[in-house]
Amino acid sequence: MTENVTKKFLYVNRKAPYGTIYALESLEVVLIGAAFEQDVSVAFIDDGVYQLKKDQSTDGIGMKNFSPTYNALGDYEVTQIYVDKESLDERGLTADDLMNLVYEDEDDDYAEKSSISIVNRDELAKLMEQQDVVLSF
Template identity: 60%
Template sequence: MTDEMDMEEGGVVKKFMFVNRKAPYGTIYALESLEVVLISAAFEQDVSLAFVDDGVYQLMKNVNTDGIEMKSFSKTYRALEGYDIEKLYVEKESMEARGLTEDDLIVDVQVISQSEMGDLMNEQDVVLSF
């Protein structure tokens, strides 16, 4: 656990991964995850976001929530870069199973296989599931 840690500006930097597996709007998981991610940015940790299963739907372009009286948070994924959160991983198999391609997503991501995603999870100090 400790061998991956670096000392930076006097603090310990850990590898955090937020795993998103739920579609947005139907449940609160996606929004909760995004808010925790934004708050975690203040602690300057090594943060990765994983989008797996229905979680890939969180990144859809063309979201319009006007008709459901909920605030859209889809544009907020674009703000992540400004929060220095630049490691966004989308699972290839999950995207394909839903007929989606990278062009359907609102932000630039790295598309990786399920096996690669498993390796990434294994490298983390902390994994948080949403």
């Protein structure tokens, strides 16, 4: 493990959750990466916004519903989650259609706070510009 270096990592999720394995394997990278104590953000754009859709059911497709795992991100101190507003709009989705991902804020008496920020594309572009490492899945 590497000490004393903190970089800004952004994981960009662009694919729907079950059509391909990108979403599942990207989540595995985020969870493993959390152990390295970097400054981590996760963005969901294009069909990637479907990864955070609440009430997912995979009963008809014989695949594991891994969406509950996103709830663990807060415990892994992955608390900066950005969802592209235009991608939601294009798909007829709103913030209410997404899972309620939260974390406990140590600096605020462990108050439960939402990890999700809905952002527009200009804000996302700025976010990407600030990163040291952008991993796109």
